[in-house]
Amino acid sequence: MKTSADVLVIGAGIIGGSVAYHLLERDPRLAVTILEAEPEAGTGATAKATGGVRFQFSTEANIRLTLLSYRYFTDAEAILGRSVDFVRHGYLFVTTDPATLERSRQAVALQQSLGVRSQTLAPAEIQRHLEHLVVGDLAGGTFCGDDGSADPHGMLQGFLARGRERGLHVLVGHRVVALLRDGERVVGARTAQGDFHAPVVINCAGPYADQVGALAGVEIPSKPYRRQVLVTDPLPILPDVFPLIVDLDTGFYVHRQGKSAVLMGGTDKDIKPGLDTSVDWEAFGAVFQAAAKRVPPLAEAKVMRAYAGVRDLTPDYHGILGPARTAPGFHVACGFSGHGFMHAPAIGRLMAEIVLDGRASSMDIGALSLDRFGAGTPPAEANMF
């Protein structure tokens, strides 16, 4: 087994997979190794992601990350050699609150200025998207038909397969327990199987990224929060295709997963940080309450199963991308909140630029820098649910 590499990536989730893929796409001569704690790649947050892809963010950085990523969903076969089952079903955000609507209107103006085909809708226009949606109390909403969903597992396998064709090593069952130092510099990682050396070490540990950062003495303000998903029967009373609907007032969301199921969740804004992925059935009371109010047939849905995963949230709901200045050689790509899957292609590309060129050139990543937290409170993403 080779114990030295040009780049070590910690974590084989969608972010680590994309980072490794993009490094090797730029330079196939690089030696890239992923160290993954679990016995398989992609069993962390990536396995729980419901696959949403959206342009409807309120900040330029998050909108640009989707713009950079989008072709990996629409042209996955050409880029990754496999489909990621992208379906353009649209996202529909609704609110009863005029102030929230005004904020959403400003977000749509920003999205449109960047070329996104989103729009603000009056309640009557919202009704056209789903007959069963209660719109009488709504102030309005926003819609983008290019939003949709895709298969996170398929995309990760695509990144890893393309990476392996270019010599990528993925070592599963290799938990990083310490980082190797030469003075301040990070020069490798320690696992129970031995030490691995590399001049560049990239922390892609998802909800565990703050713990991995602590191994380098780097404080990473991204914290894990449980997110639960309720899966119901197909509920044939609802159409085969309708947009992913987000009630911005409650954080409730619902969408159809193919013809076989309806997924619901959200309403968890007050949850405390933690890595627990057991299902809290009581918490679904709030989901059902919000569901019954907005889409009454959902109250009759038969629950088939539920599961919980963990999202790594930052205080401003932007990811963290780039070098850790206090630990040269150590880079961070984490804190992607509810949008790590949809932004993974862009993050991989940007990280490859940072490592190989010394700076990201595909977009301005100031809003994602680790240093931003010391410099006051950056504007937060408002379209969170």
Ligand SMILES: Cc1cc2nc3c(=O)[nH]c(=O)nc-3n(C[C@H](O)[C@H](O)[C@H](O)COP(=O)(O)OP(=O)(O)OC[C@H]3O[C@@H](n4cnc5c(N)ncnc54)[C@H](O)[C@@H]3O)c2cc1C
């Ligand atoms: C219920 C739910 C729904 C979601 N829905 C969406 C959605 O619709 N759209 C979207 O874009 N995003 C969504 N997300 C968010 C998305 O899943 C994450 O942002 C994304 O998967 C993060 O990927 P990652 O590679 O950073 O983390 P992970 O997939 O968790 O990968 C990190 C990897 O690091 C490994 N690791 C951790 N510590 C160590 C260590 N010490 N040594 C070695 N390996 C280590 C872990 O085992 C893991 O495999 C959702 C999340 C949840 C929980």
